[in-house]
Amino acid sequence: MFELVTIVLLLSMMITLYRFLKGPTLGDRVVAFDVMNIMGVSLLVLLALYFQRSLYLDIALVFGLIGFLGTTIFGRYIEKGI
Amino acid sequence: MVYLGYIFIFFGVMAFMVSAIGLVRMPDIYTRMHAGTKATTMGIILVILGAICMEPSWAWKLILLAIFILLTNPLSSSVIARASHSDGATLESDELKEVQK
Numbered sequence A: 001m002f003e004l005v006t007i008v009l010l011l012s013m014m015i016t017l018y019r020f021l022k023g024p025t026l027g028d029r030v031v032a033f034d035v036m037n038i039m040g041v042s043l044l045v046l047l048a049l050y051f052q053r054s055l056y057l058d059i060a061l062v063f064g065l066i067g068f069l070g071t072t073i074f075g076r077y078i079e080k081g082i
Numbered sequence B: 001m002v003y004l005g006y007i008f009i010f011f012g013v014m015a016f017m018v019s020a021i022g023l024v025r026m027p028d029i030y031t032r033m034h035a036g037t038k039a040t041t042m043g044i045i046l047v048i049l050g051a052i053c054m055e056p057s058w059a060w061k062l063i064l065l066a067i068f069i070l071l072t073n074p075l076s077s078s079v080i081a082r083a084s085h086s087d088g089a090t091l092e093s094d095e096l097k098e099v100q101k
Helices: A002-022 A026-051 A055-080 B002-025 B029-054 B056-087 B095-100
Strands: none
Touching: A002 A026, A002 B002, A026 A055, A026 B002, A026 B029, A026 B056, A055 B056, B002 B029, B029 B056
8 A cells, every 4th residue: 555655656756857857937847846845755754654663754854844945045046046 | 543544645645646737737837836835735734644643653743744844835835936926927828917908
């Protein structure tokens, strides 16, 4: 069951990666990056359930924090430049 | 309780799939953001709820993660929308502008 759910999640990450590579403007790529961050946090929660280790939840929290900072900094870059 | 967790996780991953398909199919950036933010928040809340059902002793860390996602996800989408609007992104079919002509 976990294998099926993980395969569906990785398939949706692949579809999002298509938008990330193709997206016409920079904003589309940043939206796809944000969505892939949230999917990565969800993948880490599923890995924590699969391996029965609660350490991965801390990694998921830090991953979410770094992803939020990256999205905010890219937004500021689109708006004002470096 | 474990089967309830499986059902929650399955529907959460389906919400992720809907978000990815909407991100590919939508015409311009604002509608893509609509598909990419709301469905993703729904999906991760359902996955975390299923994980709480499967492992009740991890509940505090998972609730902290859910509160963190609920606080930061609308904020980052608002930042991207504001930035791309000031960058000059337009709607694909702007009906208000067609009426004003």
